[in-house]
Amino acid sequence: MPGTKIIASAHYVPENVVTNDDLVKIMDTSDAWIQAHTGIKTRHMSLQGEDTSDLATAAAKKALAQTHLDASDIDAIIVTTFTPDGLSPSTAALVQRNLNAEGAWAYDLATACSGFIFGLSTADKFIRSGSYRNILLISAEVNSKMMDFSDRTSTVFFGDAAAAYILTSAEEGIIIDEEMHTIGNSEVVHSGRVAPLTQLSVDNYPKMDAFAQVGRDVFSEVTTLIPQHIVKFLAQNDLTPHDIDYFIPHQANLRLIEFIADALQQPITKFSTNITKYGNTSSAGIAIGLDELRQQQQLTGKKVLLTGFGAGFTYGSILLSF
Missing domain, CATH: 3.40.47.10 (Thiolase/Chalcone synthase)
Structure with a gap:
């Protein structure tokens, strides 16, 4: 039975860096409190209109560039996200369009912060089935768009980012x-x-x-x-x-x-x-x-x-x- 191996991975974050001091300007908190309670010093936020599919696409392009594969070689695209572009179409479908991955079917998987675990498990099963060889797995979030910035107890934690993996069939999986x-x-x-x-x-x-x-x-x-x-x-x-x-x-x-x-x-x-x-x-x-x-x-x-x-x-x- 074939196994799964990683042939490429990459991550992408928006350009905008938001420091704890930036948050202090809009809410009652402090850099000292945030670092003491969370360890967080900075986070990246999509403040220029990038949505989840944009971050996912950018990470996917970086991962694909590390391989000999084209987007047309991808059999399936799975996006794990807590913050999709919308309920429909799926964020994965938008990534499929952005990459021109015409041979890939695509869907989202929503298990919040456990998403990459559940997504990797799912992709592994498709590969082990023998019906699919190359799968693009992406975990992408624009948490900032879902925040209530008057809720300092939650908002100080979150940032926006995406990471993409090219998974393929191998005799010995990892x-x-x-x-x-x-x-x-x-x-x-x-x-x-x-x-x-x-x-x-x-x-x-x-x-x-x-x-x-x-x-x-x-x-x-x-x-x-x-x-x-x-x-x-x-x-x-x-x-x-x-x-x-x-x-x-x-x-x-x-x-x-x-x-x-x-x-x-x-x-x-x-x-x-x-x-x-x-x-x-x-x-x-x-x-x-x-x-x-x-x-x-x-x-x-x-x-x-x-x-x-x-x-x-x-x-x-x-x-x-x-």
Whole structure:
């Protein structure tokens, strides 16, 4: 049975860098508070009209440029996003058009900050089926367009970014095992909800809510579930956290990543982090982390654990061996 390997990866962020001091100008917060509670120093925001499909397309072009493939060689495009251009057409369909990838079918996958985990798992299954050879997997978010900038407890976390991967069939794939979970909860984290009608009226018009989260509940849920999930998942593969060379968790909050590292009794140096410069980029954070790791480290013979968690509530891990 064929496996899946990565032949290219790239990430893209908007040009506009928003510092903590920039946020101080529009809300009651401070650089010291933001860094102390989140570890974030800067984030990139799409302030010149770039939407999610634009970021996704830019990242995809960078990844394709690293290969001998043309867009016409792509069989399928999967975009994981919490912040699509719209409900329809899918953001993936817009990327397909932008790339002129005429032979590819495309769709979006919405599991919030766990998106790259669920997307990689899905792409792997298509490749393993033997019916598809080359898949473009993109995690892209324009979180800024969904923010309520009067809500300082949420807005300070988020940035905009995209990362793209070219996945192809190989005799020996890099995915060793996976495990995903969903716990239905619509209140702890939510975004983009559209209320149903209560009466017929010419004044009816769809209204979408901004991103919102109950920070304390999120922190409690993650710190309770994720370390236990990681230990149990690794044990199923006769491994312990000590056997993992690199961890790439969701880039939610540097303090949360530090908590997970401490709970696993692992040095923070084994954890790939990009949140300090990019902020929480939702599904793109893990994808960027793996791309940066591929650029900076020789991964041959290394084990890498990807762990996502996000609204839904969704969480899961994928174990890679290079």
